[in-house]
Every structure is written in structure tokens, then in C-alpha cells.
Amino acid sequence: xxxxxxxxxxxxxxxxxxxxxxxxxxxxxxxxxxxxxxxxxxxxxxxxxxxxxxxxxxxxxxxxxxxxxxxxxxxxxxxxxxxxxxxxxxxxxxxxxxxxxxxxxxxxxxxxxxxxxxxxxxxxxxxxxxxxxxxxxxxxxxxxxxxxxxxxxxxxxxxxxxxxxxxxxxxxxxxxxxxxxxxxxxxxxxxxxxxxxxxxxxxxxxxxxxxxxxxxxxxxxxxxxxxxxxxxxxxxxxxxxxxxxxxxxxxxxxxxxxxxxxxxxxxxxxxxxxxxxxxxxxxxxxxxxxxxxxxxxxxxxxxxxxxxxxxxxxxxxxxxxxxxxxxxxxxxxxxxxxxxxxxxxxxxxxxxxxxxxxxxxxxxxxx
Amino acid sequence: xxxxxxxxxxxxxxxxxxxxxxxxxxxxxxxxxxxxxxxxxxxxxxxxxxxxxxxxxxxxxxxxxxxxxxxxxxxxxxxxxxxxxxxxxxxxxxxxxxxxxxxxxxxxxxxxxxxxxxxxxxxxxxxxxxxxxxxxxxxxxxxxxxxxxxxxxxxxxxxxxxxxxxxxxxxxxxxxxxxxxxxxxxxxxxxxxxxxxxxxxxxxxxxxxxxxxxxxxxxxxxxxxxxxxxxxxxxxxxxxxxxxxxxxxxxxxxxxxxxxxxxxxxxxxxxxxxxxxxxxxxxxxxxxxxxxxxxxxxxxxxxxxxxxxxxxxxxxxxxxxxxxxxxxxxxxxxxxxxxxxxxxxxxxxxxxxxxxxxxxxxxxxxxxxxxxxxxxxxxxxxxxxxxxxxxxxxxxxxxxxxxxxxxxxxxxxxxxxxxxxxxx
Numbered sequence: 001x002x003x004x005x006x007x008x009x010x011x012x013x014x015x016x017x018x019x020x021x022x023x024x025x026x027x028x029x030x031x032x033x034x035x036x037x038x039x040x041x042x043x044x045x046x047x048x049x050x051x052x053x054x055x056x057x058x059x060x061x062x063x064x065x066x067x068x069x070x071x072x073x074x075x076x077x078x079x080x081x082x083x084x085x086x087x088x089x090x091x092x093x094x095x096x097x098x099x100x101x102x103x104x105x106x107x108x109x110x111x112x113x114x115x116x117x118x119x120x121x122x123x124x125x126x127x128x129x130x131x132x133x134x135x136x137x138x139x140x141x142x143x144x145x146x147x148x149x150x151x152x153x154x155x156x157x158x159x160x161x162x163x164x165x166x167x168x169x170x171x172x173x174x175x176x177x178x179x180x181x182x183x184x185x186x187x188x189x190x191x192x193x194x195x196x197x198x199x200x201x202x203x204x205x206x207x208x209x210x211x212x213x214x215x216x217x218x219x220x221x222x223x224x225x226x227x228x229x230x231x232x233x234x235x236x237x238x239x240x241x242x243x244x245x246x247x248x249x250x251x252x253x254x255x256x257x258x259x260x261x262x263x264x265x266x267x268x269x270x271x272x273x274x275x276x277x278x279x280x281x282x283x284x285x286x287x288x289x290x291x292x293x294x295x296x297x298x299x300x301x302x303x304x305x306x307x308x309x310x311x312x313x314x315x316x317x318x319x320x321x322x323x324x325x326x327x328x329x330x331x332x333x334x335x336x337x338x339x340x341x342x343x344x345x346x347x348x349x350x351x352x353x354x355x356x357x358x359x360x361x362x363x364x365x366x367x
Numbered sequence: 368x369x370x371x372x373x374x375x376x377x378x379x380x381x382x383x384x385x386x387x388x389x390x391x392x393x394x395x396x397x398x399x400x401x402x403x404x405x406x407x408x409x410x411x412x413x414x415x416x417x418x419x420x421x422x423x424x425x426x427x428x429x430x431x432x433x434x435x436x437x438x439x440x441x442x443x444x445x446x447x448x449x450x451x452x453x454x455x456x457x458x459x460x461x462x463x464x465x466x467x468x469x470x471x472x473x474x475x476x477x478x479x480x481x482x483x484x485x486x487x488x489x490x491x492x493x494x495x496x497x498x499x500x501x502x503x504x505x506x507x508x509x510x511x512x513x514x515x516x517x518x519x520x521x522x523x524x525x526x527x528x529x530x531x532x533x534x535x536x537x538x539x540x541x542x543x544x545x546x547x548x549x550x551x552x553x554x555x556x557x558x559x560x561x562x563x564x565x566x567x568x569x570x571x572x573x574x575x576x577x578x579x580x581x582x583x584x585x586x587x588x589x590x591x592x593x594x595x596x597x598x599x600x601x602x603x604x605x606x607x608x609x610x611x612x613x614x615x616x617x618x619x620x621x622x623x624x625x626x627x628x629x630x631x632x633x634x635x636x637x638x639x640x641x642x643x644x645x646x647x648x649x650x651x652x653x654x655x656x657x658x659x660x661x662x663x664x665x666x667x668x669x670x671x672x673x674x675x676x677x678x679x680x681x682x683x684x685x686x687x688x689x690x691x692x693x694x695x696x697x698x699x700x701x702x703x704x705x706x707x708x709x710x711x712x713x714x715x716x717x718x719x720x721x722x723x724x725x726x727x728x729x730x731x732x733x734x735x736x737x738x739x740x741x742x743x744x745x746x747x748x749x750x751x752x753x754x755x756x757x758x759x760x761x762x763x764x765x766x767x768x769x770x771x772x773x774x775x776x777x778x779x780x781x782x783x784x785x786x787x788x789x790x791x
Contacts, residue, residue, distance in 0.1 A: 043410075342463065
């Protein structure tokens, strides 16, 4: 009896020892909010405090109805941002034009402003009805350099206020299947802008390229191409003939080949960092649409600096095996030290992942 | 019946003993009472103009995101001392680093503690004239693979001083200097990390007066392929490197996870290394080794073979990979080891790795003080001009020439071929 008791105690003791190991280290403790006695730095603001100060939109502001020098534009394949909808505009100063570039970002004159509004329709099946605008990001061209600024919308949706430090905001919506969804949306802080918008040491826009703009214009009455529309409107110059223009495939156009769509998705969601001049230049993984080197695309490529981001997998992409591919592992993860993209999303993009998993599966069949 | 129970009980007790004494990882549990001043401190980091000192008061400040700073000059971030000002990133939801500094010139951070970042605690990249002074970086709780990779992590920097710092619990290296030029690392303490202090692909590095103990491996002087800068000209002296024998808790697949526990100093594939006046003691694998990159490449190769399913579908390209980097020299050369003190309280090599087993059979179960793998490129010979290893007066020590390239055929304890001097 006593022996059995000892045995039991030993058993329990061993269990305790082996089970205590991993209390989750990633849970944030409580912290009491305090204020600083004196300001940490001297700062005098020289930027416009309110979005309405720019006069980009007619009142009421929340309708996002552009004023004269502000033009709506759209992209073939956008970046995924926690299912947020985006409305993009460009403001062009008096009588300036955009110079067409076949490769890379279009050329804008000083004073131009790219305006990107992030919002959630209450019901995704009725996107034009009630919506909640979260933030408006600006890229302002000044002295031949781009400057980011960010404005956060108030609860009443009457104004957006300049913000440097970012914000966490809980948003709800009903998705296309009628299911209620919510996400803790992260408005980035000013330094985080550069994370995606870096080109060497400078900041650059990402979206306004010929390949992204080469699509049917949403506001045109007929099936007019966006580039042609801008050209005819007199705001775009040096446009080349249609056959010479590059075009990024639409990632969710089911009529297009899967690998084209997947490469377009990777271009829009990864290549702004994963290129030779971007934040991920040291990764060796380069995902621009035109990248043809399969190793640089991640196929059988071991990671260079992934750390625990590798998830104990060996290659970025293992053809035929999305479940063993680091790329999929990181795009699924919501852990900030593992997830890709590093910022700008807190939930995984199921539809994007489905596409990439299909692409990786089909890579094996093509061999 | 009673007998069986007794035996079982005894076995369990042994298991318990093993778990408590044998492999339990250490823990670090400072007392914390967090406050939230996130918005103000973040704003200061973002909006600080050049030539600003950000002074942080006493307190345990908790952050949900990284503090980053980019492209500024003459900035100082200063706390009230590493025991008083604590910046904690425990449970952060945005960004991987604790503090991230990029493209800065004349940057100083001092007198504070940085804790529990999801990734690296303090990363400084592409910056010049950087001073990191009296900064502690730590991961709290029992050390684990969940901990971030690097404690203090300057990379691609020029003119760098790290002094008076303390690094605890990194799942890669506590203090790691990567691809940097003109570096001084002095008077620091590193413990409970996989690697205590690591100089990787850096040049013009002086490492002195550091205490490095209770890591998996103490001091690493590494040079890896396919990076922007190659490592050479590293001097290490007056360091105390002892008892680095904890289990490797590095992330599988990382180079560091292949480093055996109980290695005091590893000089890998680096040219012009002067290692003198150090004390290196009490390591279960070896006190110091001078090795080529092939030792690591071979290990990765072996791992790939174990994973046969992967092997079938593609070739693990480690070897061809580094060989394609024609500017990379995977062999150590011009390494001088003199005037050090080597000791060992352990009398039997660890059997947790192949080096231990090798010493058991080949080295009369003696743990070596200095090991040289002896792997050379084709056409080279031992001690030719490019591959000179000079071992001077280091008191009494056990030397091993492994001859790793030839199945240990010429395994030898004879140090006389290596008694030479090099001017460094």
C-alpha cells in the first residue's frame, strides 16, 4: 500500500514536471494607463490637423465624393488588409499630369497626393450602403520625395484627425455568405508606413503602376480602359499603345490560370517588401510578378533569416505540398513574429490562401 | 509485486531526478508591475527631431507594438538604469522586434532593460556610430524556444560599441553582431542564451572583459556564406567563458540549433582571429574549437537525409549553395590562440552529441581544450599560409587534431605542428 502511494506520488510529480513546461509566453499582462509628468520630446505640428482641411472631398465628407482635382482609381489585384474595402484617389495640383511608366510607379509632379480610404461596409453584399470608414492614408509628394500621413475617422464619420501612433479598432461586418465577422483592425503608426513603402532609403507608392491600372475603369459608362480614360481626361501623358502595356492578372478572376493569379496575388501582397530594394531584400525571396527564377520564387528555397518563422519546415515552397511550405505557414499564422505580411493583417486571408495552396499543389503536376 | 512497484518507483524517481537536475532549463523571473505609457513613448520615437534625448523615467512600461525609429541623427534614448526602467513587449501584437532602429547616425541607447519581444529585443540595422550601454535584454520565465532570437542585435552597422550590457534568454544569441564594421564588445554579461556572444560576418571586432556563462555555447566567431560582408580581423581577450552547458533550445532549422551544448568558444571559417588572455573552463563538449563551415554544412546535410520525403523531391542545397558564393572562404585561417587558461571540472565528455562520443573513443574520454577539425580545401595543406592555426603557451591543455575530413584517421593530440606565432 505504501509503495503504491509512493508510486502514485512519483507519477503525479513527474506529470507536474513535464506539464508545466510551456505556459504561453505570448499573453499580454495587465498594465495601468498612466500619463507622463512632462512631455518626452518637444514637438510642433506643421501638418494639417483634419482631413477636411485638404478639400479632397465634398461635404458630407463620409460620402468620399471627390472634388475637381481628385480622381478615383482602381487596381487589378490589391493588397489584403483584413478584408477592408479601399477607395483610392489621386489629387493632382493645377494643370499637372501623371507621366506614364511602363515599369514601376507612374511619375507624379510635386504636390500630388495619393489618397487611400479604408472602410468596411456593414454588409459586404451591399457594399454601397452603410459603411464605416476607419482611416485615410495620404502619400504626399513634396520636394521630389513622398511623405506619408495618416488620418483616423471619428465615430460620427464627420471628420478624420491626423494620427502618428496608430490605433487598434474593433470592426464588425456581415460577409458575402451572410456570416457576422469582426476583426481588431490595426491602423499603422507613421514608421510602419515605410515597412511596405520602402525603396532603398526612400518612400515610394506601390499601387499606381501600369500593370495595376491596366483594367476597365469602374466609373466609365462603357468598358473603357482606366489608362485610356485618364489619357482622354488629360491627366495622363506619354501613354503607350495597348499592346505594349503590362497587365497584372486579377487574383480572383476564376477564368484566368491559377499560376497567373497566384503570382499576381504574391506580387500585390508580398513583392513590395520581397524585392531587391524592399524591406525583405535580405530574404532572397523575390516575388514580383515577372520573377522567373523558381528558386527566388521560393521553390525548394531554404529560408535565410526566418528564425522561428520557418515553423520547422525546410523550404519556402515544396511543390505539391502547401502544408510543408513555409510561405503558406507564415501566411496562415497570426503570431506577429511568424506571420506574413508582418503588418497590415491580423486575420488570415482564407480566399488568398486557397489560391496559393492550389498553385503549390499544381506546381507538382507541371513537373 | 512489491518488487515491481519498487523498481518502477525507483525508475520514476530517477526520471524525476533527471528532469530536475539533468535537463531542466533555467528561469528568470524578475518582479514586474506594468504601466502603460505606450502612446506617448511611441510618439516620442516617431516624432523626435535630430539631436534629441528621450529620457525615460523609472517604471515597467508595457507595449503592444514595436518602438521603431528611422533615419534620424544624434538621438539618445536613456533610462534610469537597467533595474529601474524596463520596456516590456510581453504579448505584443504588432511588430516582431521590441525596439527597431534603422538608418540612424550617432545613436545611443543606455540605462534600461528591454524584455520579452516576440522577435528580437533590440535590433539596430544599417546605422552608424552606435552605442549600446548598460542595456539589459531578457526573456522572462523558463527559457524556451518561444523566446525571441536575438537580445542585442546590431546588423549592417559601422562603428559600434556595446558595453556594460546583460543578455538573458535569447533562443539564438544574447549579444549578436552581424555584418558590421569596427566593433567593440566589452564588459558585458551573457547567460541563459543558446549562444552567449556571437560575432558573425563582422570585421574589425574587439571582444574583451566579458562574462559568458550558462549558455549552450559561449562565444561564437562565425563567418557564413551568402551575406553582404565577410567576417575577419576579430580579437578576443580577457573574457571569462565558463560552464556553457545548457540544452540547446534554438529553433530547429536555424544554424544555431546545430551548435552542440558545452562548447566554450567556436571559431568558424574566420580569418585573422587573435584569441588570448581568456579563461575558458568547464564545458562538457570542448572548451574551444576551430572549425570550417563544412562541419555545419555536413550536419545540415545529415538532417536532410533523415527527412527522406523531402530528399526525394528536391535536393537540400546547402553545400552547392555555399560553394556558389565564390568570394566566401569556408575555412579558418591565421588563427592565434595564446596565453589563455583552459580548465575543466568535468571529467567525462557529454554523450549527447557525436563530438562527445568521438572523444570517448578517440581521446581516452578526455574533454579537449582546443579542437581543430583540420578540414582543408583541395590542394591546400595543413599550416600553409592561408590556413595557419597557431597555438602558443596556454599552460596545460588537451589538444585534439580531429582530421574530420578523413574519418579521423590522423586524429592526434600532438600540438607541435601548431606551435608558431602570427603577427595579427
